[in-house]
Amino acid sequence: MRIPGFGGKVLANLGVNVQVLPGGEIFLALERGAIDAAEWVGPYDDEKLGLNQAAQYYYYPGWWEPGSTFELQVNVDQWNQLPKEYQDAIESATADTNVHCLARYDTLNPQALKRLRDGGTQLQPFSPEILTACRQATQELLEQQASEDSSFQEVYGSWIEFQADIFSWHAVSELAYAGFAIRR
Structure with missing residues (x-):
């Protein structure tokens, strides 16, 4: 399977033969059978x-990347040398970009999904067993990384607290509403 980054590490730990290919090579690799999934x-x-021309199934959810965000990394010493109005402009531009x-x-994906389905692509959810295994392997990998890297541990601890809070909130807001609205 073509999957880079942390998701690739998780799947490799579960026994998947992970390949990291540039975007331009994915179609040919699928078409020629060099990879089975991407x-x-x-x-x-x-x-x-x-990709729909080379693979007929579309599995979801993309647990390895539930949402896209951008980041900008700047050397803190260089950042501190910028005038405050430049810092503000950069923060505003990066927030606006996200x-x-x-x-x-959110506008383009539903339209494309409809075209994919109309063209014969079959949507398939990952089974609860697969999602559970991926979640467990992810937690193990995060814990391992945190035990080896104090900076990672600091961010990870804060992230775990936030995740618990946001999941609690989303259970009564986003998830509850979507469960109601989508059934209609």
């Missing part, structure tokens, strides 16, 4: 690569 971005970008990107994909 992770890319989402329906809109998958369709642009023509919001714009999410809104754009």
